Amino acid sequence: MKEKINFLESRLYPVFFMVILSAILTLILAFSYQLSKGRVEMYQELRLQINLLSLFKSEIPELNDEVIKENNPETMNKLYSKYLVSKTLENRPDYQYFEFVDKGNTSGYVFPVSAKGLWSTIKLLVAIDTEFDKYLGIKIIIQGETPGLGARITENWFQEQFTGKGFRQIDGFNKLQLIEENGNPKADQILQITGATVSSKAIISGIQHDLEILYKQNFSSAKVN
Amino acid sequence: MNKKQIFIQSAFTENAIWTQILGICSALAVTNQMKNSLVMGLGVIFTLALSMFTISAIRSLIPSRVRMMAQTFIIAFYVILVDLFLKAFLPDISQELGPYVGLIITNCIIMGRAEAFATKNTPLDSMIDGIGAGVGYTLVLLIISFIREIFGFGAIFGYQVLGNWWTRWSIMVMAPSAFFLLAMLIWIMEIRKRKKG
Amino acid sequence: MEINAIIIFFAAIFTSNILLTNFLGMCSFLSVSKEVESSFGLGVAVFFVMVCTTAINYAVYHLIMVPLDIVYLQYIIFIIVIAAFVQLTEMFVERFSPVLYYTLGIFLPLITVNCAILGVSLFMVIRNYSFIQSIAYGGGAGLGWLLAILSLAGLRQKLKLNRVPAGLRGAGITLIITGIMALAFIGFSGIAAIQ
Numbered sequence: 001m002k003e004k005i006n007f008l009e010s011r012l013y014p015v016f017f018m019v020i021l022s023a024i025l026t027l028i029l030a031f032s033y034q035l036s037k038g039r040v041e042m043y044q045e046l047r048l049q050i051n052l053l054s055l056f057k058s059e060i061p062e063l064n065d066e067v068i069k070e071n072n073p074e075t076m077n078k079l080y081s082k083y084l085v086s087k088t089l090e091n092r093p094d095y096q097y098f099e100f101v102d103k104g105n106t107s108g109y110v111f112p113v114s115a116k117g118l119w120s121t122i123k124l125l126v127a128i129d130t131e132f133d134k135y136l137g138i139k140i141i142i143q144g145e146t147p148g149l150g151a152r153i154t155e156n157w158f159q160e161q162f163t164g165k166g167f168r169q170i171d172g173f174n175k176l177q178l179i180e181e182n183g184n185p186k187a188d189q190i191l192q193i194t195g196a197t198v199s200s201k202a203i204i205s206g207i208q209h210d211l212e213i214l215y216k217q218n219f220s221s222a223k224v225n
Numbered sequence: 226m227n228k229k230q231i232f233i234q235s236a237f238t239e240n241a242i243w244t245q246i247l248g249i250c251s252a253l254a255v256t257n258q259m260k261n262s263l264v265m266g267l268g269v270i271f272t273l274a275l276s277m278f279t280i281s282a283i284r285s286l287i288p289s290r291v292r293m294m295a296q297t298f299i300i301a302f303y304v305i306l307v308d309l310f311l312k313a314f315l316p317d318i319s320q321e322l323g324p325y326v327g328l329i330i331t332n333c334i335i336m337g338r339a340e341a342f343a344t345k346n347t348p349l350d351s352m353i354d355g356i357g358a359g360v361g362y363t364l365v366l367l368i369i370s371f372i373r374e375i376f377g378f379g380a381i382f383g384y385q386v387l388g389n390w391w392t393r394w395s396i397m398v399m400a401p402s403a404f405f406l407l408a409m410l411i412w413i414m415e416i417r418k419r420k421k422g
Numbered sequence: 423m424e425i426n427a428i429i430i431f432f433a434a435i436f437t438s439n440i441l442l443t444n445f446l447g448m449c450s451f452l453s454v455s456k457e458v459e460s461s462f463g464l465g466v467a468v469f470f471v472m473v474c475t476t477a478i479n480y481a482v483y484h485l486i487m488v489p490l491d492i493v494y495l496q497y498i499i500f501i502i503v504i505a506a507f508v509q510l511t512e513m514f515v516e517r518f519s520p521v522l523y524y525t526l527g528i529f530l531p532l533i534t535v536n537c538a539i540l541g542v543s544l545f546m547v548i549r550n551y552s553f554i555q556s557i558a559y560g561g562g563a564g565l566g567w568l569l570a571i572l573s574l575a576g577l578r579q580k581l582k583l584n585r586v587p588a589g590l591r592g593a594g595i596t597l598i599i600t601g602i603m604a605l606a607f608i609g610f611s612g613i614a615a616i617q
Binding site for chain 2: 449452536605
Binding site for chain 3: 118198
């Protein structure tokens with residue numbers, strides 16, 4: 001008994017205690033982390049597939065809102081394998097983009113774009129036709145902008161504005177302009193989010209910048225013009 | 226004190242938020258929607274209950290010199306478990322809650338209860354105290370978020386209750402409303418307390 | 423294309439004030455804001471600790487946690503870094519400047535549990551800031567917190583001469599003032615239009 005009391009009151013004990021405590025807790029956490037990792041990755045894969053497929057919702061007959069809501073990994077995986085091909089660029093092997101293939105024909109590309117927002121790097125997917133003529137749509141995946149203001153860029157009406165807007169022209173590239181939320185947008189104008197100029201602009205500039213580079217470096221030689 | 230009394234005391238009579246004004250940090254941030262509040266509240270209840278239990282169970286082994294460190298470690302351990310769980314099974318909510326789950330660790334309520342109660346009572350009593358405190362906390366969150374969601378979005382738990390005729394009160398979506406609503410709640414509870422004697 | 427670090431800095435002070443918008447750092451905020459002098463002391467201490475710990479945590483995150491795939495332990499590691507840093511600073515200040523210790527040093531233990539300090543590091547990770555951006559964010563958030571607590575202390579000083587309904591005294595009225603300040607700060611969002 002006396003020996004035990006001495007140890008507990010010794011100067012070594014606190015160190016010993018913390019080390020043992022840390023070791024036990026960290027081990028349990030590491031184990032839990034390994035367990036959850038698989039699920040997290042599977043979930044991310046599913047999200048990516050759903051986002052990619054939704055960009056082409058109008059071209060995919062099997063895809064409607066109910067199917068999307070189901071969140072079924074198998075269904076999504078099947079559709080993904082059927083319609084989308086993952087590719088990388090020759091000069092940038094770590095950059096993954098996607099081709100949309102319908103009945104053997106590639107009719108569109110999807111490029112991940114990182115736009116520098118006010119608070120965060122906004123990650124989005126941009127779908128464009130193979131000639132880079134028109135936007136097919138955008139889908140914002142991750143953003144950390146101000147809730148209630150900049151974060152409103154995820155609202156459907158804002159993202160849907162991009163569908164059909166022109167990009168490449170004969171003498172250069174179409175630069176989209178921002179106008180007030182209550183305005184009437186013309187062909188090359190986008191309604192911004194009121195009170196969130198920076199976030200709105202970030203999306204436009206980010207897309208513009210990345211697409212121009214992609215076109216000039218990787219896709220213009222394929223043009224027949 | 227029997228178990229029921231312990232629970233009532235920590236959940237209501239000595240409710241951490243409206244009597245001691247503790248733990249508001251992460252509280253206000255998640256009250257924009259009820260489902261966020263509920264998940265946050267459950268996370269806090271889980272962390273509180275198990276932390277209190279664990280700390281109480283090994284209270285005779287914890288050397289006083291590292292008491293704070295050990296308690297923080299144990300609390301952080303359970304918070305990380307909650308975080309991992311959310312990331313794996315409720316990823317959308319995890320993203321909405323953001324860093325506020327991690328901030329449960331610095332939530333003054335947990336440290337306060339651990340010091341005040343867990344170090345001096347049995348594990349089971351401590352756990353009940355923890356659950357009580359967590360429930361009281363969750364209650365406050367739900368009340369505030371109920372008002373914020375109804376007036377700000379016209380919804381309850383994501384279900385639209387008020388149709389499009391309702392103009393959404395933007396202030397309810399933004400930060401200031403949480404401050405005002407919490408102040409109102411404290412005011413009401415103070416008045417009740419004074420009336421009782 | 424980089425977000426200008428200066429913009430992050432100013433936005434952290436005004437439009438997205440760590441306290442008035444993100445609700446972090448409330449506990450010590452409510453209790454210490456009764457006196458202007460102590461508010462200033464605490465605010466400065468918070469600023470200092472925020473900038474330093476953000477920088478250190480950035481290094482720890484990118485140089486240690488990511489390569490070793492222990493990002494899930496970030497909560498524990500960040501807190502340990504903060505606690506250790508505060509402890510070291512306290513010992514350092516006590517040793518080399520007793521004057522400084524008596525004015526600012528006493529606040530240091532309060533800071534370790536200040537959610538704002540941990541929150542800033544966590545936000546930095548979530549928003550994927552570069553080193554410069556992290557420093558700008560940490561500095562801006564600290565200054566913003568200082569600004570908020572100083573303003574509140576000043577207001578509460580004035581309030582001592584007025585009658586506040588019994589139920590609201592103390593926490594209630596403080597929260598209402600904070601809410602009004604938060605509202606006012608939203609007006610700053612026009613600033614972010616500078617590009």
